[in-house]
Amino acid sequence: MPTLDLINLRKQFGSVTNPVVAVNDLNINVADGEFLCILGPSGCGKSTALRMVAGFEEPSGGDVQIDQQSIINMPPNKRPTAMVFQKYTLWPHMKVYDNIAFGLKLRHLPKNQIDQEVQASLELVGLGRYGDRYPAQLSGGEQQRVAIARALVLKPKILLLDEPFSNLDALLRVRLREELRQIQRNLKITAVFVTHDQEEALSLADRIAVMSKGELQQLDKPATIYARPKTLFVADFIGAMNMLDGEVNGGVVKVGNQRLPSPAECVAAPAKIAIRPEDVIVTQTGEGAWHGRITQVSDLGHYRKVFVQSPDLGMLKLYLPKSIEINDGEMITFKPTRFLIFQGPLPPFEVKL
């Protein structure tokens, strides 16, 4: 039952006097058969963390364990992991067949078994008849599929993927993402997928580890990450969010000229109020109604993205159903239905109206 544990994993670059901490005391456990995404902006240390699992970076501290066994002293060629890289991953002087068979040949498997396994893995990624081609004769998407086949054919305990689709165009990215998810489900293989694309993470992962500046911000199911971000960074980074400055005082949080209820646990202090664009309803003018002028309406298929200039709150972004008739330049009144109150580094309080 392959499980993966990163324990206080740490990586620092640079000199002793001027260290740059790329990964700081990272603790992540990946369950057997789980698909975990490490998500974060570029430079957050997510790729470094993955490369430490694969063995291409040496940790400055901490441990990496597969099935409770430390693999930290193994060179990359001895680790039971297989990696799919971002780009330039196939060996250009070998045919697709030889690219996939390379690792099997190193393991001295009999020729007919190699043939069978190469063919099976090519079929798994939908490229059954591509064995005789050179990488240069394949499209970018096909090349990455071969790279996935090459990793899977070795039956690794852990499959590692380092932004494998980021060089592909949007449509192909979505399709390959779905195919990868299907393959992973069928094989029940434990996988760690690094990406900066939150949509990719939200649609692929069983759980997402959000990283920022080398630190783990939150490790949760996609729905939880979206609904209950634990830190301001996660709230801002995942999905769209209206971030407003507020002040808590006696069961009320004051935002601009508006007052919203706040839980008793909130201390009287400045706070950040986070409202998802979809957590609003259009209302009549009256008590507790917010108003503003619509500056831009974009039709995004099944809903509308609306920018509203509020006199005291600045620019707000709202997602509204198409059933509501709205136009540029009109005034609109609305109310938040749900929001989060962030105070300091503590997890936020959720308020539903």
Add this chain to the structure above:
Amino acid sequence: MATRSRYLNTLFAGYALIAPPLIILVLLIFYPAGQAIVRTVMTDQEVGIAAGLTLDRYFNFFADPIARSNLWFTIWVTVVTTALLFLVCFPLSLYLRFSSSRIAGIVQVLALFPLFVPGVILAFALIRYLGPRGTVDTFLRIVFNYTGFVTPYLKPSGIIFALVWDHIPFTVLVLTAGLRQVEDSVIEAARDVGASGLRVFFQIVLPLIQRPLLIVFCLNMIGIFGSFTIPYLLGPAAPQMMGVYMQQTFTDYLDRSGAETQAVLSFLICSVIGALYVRTVTRRRGERA
């Protein structure tokens, strides 16, 4: 009509641009070279007898034991020097490509330094350093009281030593550039599926730098085969490398057609390597991106 005349104008401008170097190339290099080649296969002009075709000059060359030994010596020096160059430069280039330490910068400067030293200066420096009563000899005598130092000066090893030194920068430059074309992820992918360092080198890196490898091989072979200054100043009186032999035949023995024959033979040998070079450079990379 307008487009046609514009097309012709562009065409004309293009040819006008390449005309001066092309004319110089043809008039000063190809034409005299062609003439020389033709002269080596023609009988001498005598009054009343028409000139005819003959291979006598080449038979004479190969009948002459000195000429033969000079040719073999040149080929031997070329092969040994090229082999030593790879032995020295390959580890150096691998180090420069894969090391991220600060020392790599210093090593690179040292490796490229000979590029800025003219061959004649190098030759005299080596005479002062490795020659009889030179720096090394004197040092061994004074410090270790050792008098058995055998100088490479005026020996084949002197030529080879200097030629290797002289060709290191070019070899390292081309090999390092070739190695830099091999992406890290290509190597890491091979490590990842279980290949050891040696296997990565032989099955991934080496095939991927085949082209720069062949280029550096061909250009080094041709350059070393035709070298003059270093063998002239550091080499033995006999056997001689072809460049020195030609010069001597031409100016000391005043044997113009003999020197021409030697030159054409040298050219033929180099053009075999040249053909390999041209094939390498122009080959379509069907299997490569």
